[in-house]
Amino acid sequence: MLRNKVIIAGVGDSDIGKVPDMSGLALNAQAAKRALDDAGMRMKDVDGLLTAYSLTEPYFMLGTVLAEYLGLQPTYCASLVVGGGTPGAALHHAAMAVTTGQAKVVLVTCGENRATGQSRDEAVNALTQVGHPYFENPYGPLVPAFYAMVTQRYMHEFGTQREDLAHVAVRARHHAVRHPNSPMKSEITVDDVLASKPIAEPLNMLDCCFISDAAGAFIVTTPDRAADLANRPAWLWGIGECHTHEHITLAPSLTEFGAVQSGSQAYEMAGVGPKDIDFAELYHCFTIVPIIEAEELGLAERVSGGELFASGETAIEGRLPINTHGGLLSYAQAGASGGIHGIVEAVRQLRGGESARQVPKHDIALIHNEGGVLSWHCTMILGRDKR
Amino acid sequence: MENSRRDLGPLPGPDINADARTYWAAAAEERLVVQCCDECGIYRFYPRPLCPDCASDQATWTEVSGQGRVHTFTIVHRAPNKEFQAITPYVIALIDLDEGPRMMANIWATTPLRWPLATGSALSSKSAMAAPGCRSSSAPGINQYAPQQGHYRWRW
Numbered sequence A: 001m002l003r004n005k006v007i008i009a010g011v012g013d014s015d016i017g018k019v020p021d022m023s024g025l026a027l028n029a030q031a032a033k034r035a036l037d038d039a040g041m042r043m044k045d046v047d048g049l050l051t052a053y054s055l056t057e058p059y060f061m062l063g064t065v066l067a068e069y070l071g072l073q074p075t076y077c078a079s080l081v082v083g084g085g086t087p088g089a090a091l092h093h094a095a096m097a098v099t100t101g102q103a104k105v106v107l108v109t110c111g112e113n114r115a116t117g118q119s120r121d122e123a124v125n126a127l128t129q130v131g132h133p134y135f136e137n138p139y140g141p142l143v144p145a146f147y148a149m150v151t152q153r154y155m156h157e158f159g160t161q162r163e164d165l166a167h168v169a170v171r172a173r174h175h176a177v178r179h180p181n182s183p184m185k186s187e188i189t190v191d192d193v194l195a196s197k198p199i200a201e202p203l204n205m206l207d208c209c210f211i212s213d214a215a216g217a218f219i220v221t222t223p224d225r226a227a228d229l230a231n232r233p234a235w236l237w238g239i240g241e242c243h244t245h246e247h248i249t250l251a252p253s254l255t256e257f258g259a260v261q262s263g264s265q266a267y268e269m270a271g272v273g274p275k276d277i278d279f280a281e282l283y284h285c286f287t288i289v290p291i292i293e294a295e296e297l298g299l300a301e302r303v304s305g306g307e308l309f310a311s312g313e314t315a316i317e318g319r320l321p322i323n324t325h326g327g328l329l330s331y332a333q334a335g336a337s338g339g340i341h342g343i344v345e346a347v348r349q350l351r352g353g354e355s356a357r358q359v360p361k362h363d364i365a366l367i368h369n370e371g372g373v374l375s376w377h378c379t380m381i382l383g384r385d386k387r
Numbered sequence B: 001m002e003n004s005r006r007d008l009g010p011l012p013g014p015d016i017n018a019d020a021r022t023y024w025a026a027a028a029e030e031r032l033v034v035q036c037c038d039e040c041g042i043y044r045f046y047p048r049p050l051c052p053d054c055a056s057d058q059a060t061w062t063e064v065s066g067q068g069r070v071h072t073f074t075i076v077h078r079a080p081n082k083e084f085q086a087i088t089p090y091v092i093a094l095i096d097l098d099e100g101p102r103m104m105a106n107i108w109a110t111t112p113l114r115w116p117l118a119t120g121s122a123l124s125s126k127s128a129m130a131a132p133g134c135r136s137s138s139a140p141g142i143n144q145y146a147p148q149q150g151h152y153r154w155r156w
């Protein structure tokens, strides 16, 4: 039971977009430095380090490499690999580490130079790593094809409309252009999404996240440090995970995933329900994903996730703002960084003062990360105050 | 899908490890085989040593009918390599075999596939699809296939 035992003391992200002058490790270092500054801590305060993986700089022991790169000699250190869900997993592990005393201050950082650190062929090739090497890849899928098959089935069973999907992308962009660090500067329309190049039907180019150079970081510690921090911390109220499969071929269902389970664990630990959530940062590598997650997490009725986005309720000023920074679709996606920007954004929103994109009610945030093909789920609930 | 776009050519063969060897060896002979658990009788895919339902390590490779239904599909425009780029757009589907297990496959169709038209469409492999590992020059090309009574041909 982790409620009220863990705080996120600081958050940061690196320069984002195309950053050819920085290596992947440098992006992580920059995000880490900014998160430490945000917390009012120094590198030597860090005794635990968790990171993810890098396709552009595939070091064998990335956690240890990053510790060396940062000049750390931590007592707790690992690289975790659960795809886009890695930041959530890292928060969960870090929370357990600081509550058991394995470490006092855990730095979590994820990201890589996915946009400029590899050739286009390498980037496309990286997208085949999610497929089963012996029983899926022989048929020519890239990651969008897997999500397209989920989308197709979802539309078939629940009547989700192509326009609903487009609205998810339009909303994301609308939020991203309000973020000072966003590489996306111009709005898009539903027609733009529907007219963009088909990638794997029914998904078009603007239904898919773009790849970036990006890293994000956050600092996990215990509440006894709260008084010394430079900024207001966020409190961990609840967290849950669920893993149902790795490859889409073995997914128990293409319409019911593990977010129900991870969400109910997080809600139970937090002692709140979906109606208590003020805003949410959902994973959205493809437009179908936040629709599914909103439904599974009880933020929308089953079948009406699409309407939630189409109706405008998820706008900054709406009933339930979602993906207030633009998410993976319009802010950044660099390997495992996609989910970490949602955590960073939630902490900033909880504090308040994010000007153009500040949500009006900001006491309770829900963040959801997923990895693989909706394979691995982590739901996090953070509070502005102690629960 | 337009017939004229289909010069099937050799697609890359599958990578094969010890778990996958029996399956692909049969596929090269145009036989579709899956494991059936000796204890609980459940067919499983993909092949592996323990039954995911009962954890028995006893199973028998069994030739299945090749009949199944489309659970979902996508028409792919962006391909992972030049061999697949040469045949875009192509269809990837998840097929539920009549015997139970789900598997991924390509569907070759001579008319455009449109959801929900293909929902639950029956599939037949009896027309001897070329398996990815099969590079024989006598492997049938797509032009030989036309949809029959709502049946689609598929390549496993």
Ligand SMILES: [Zn+2]
Binding pocket: B037, B038, B039, B040, B041, B042, B051, B052, B053, B054, B055, B056
């Ligand atoms: Zn069994």
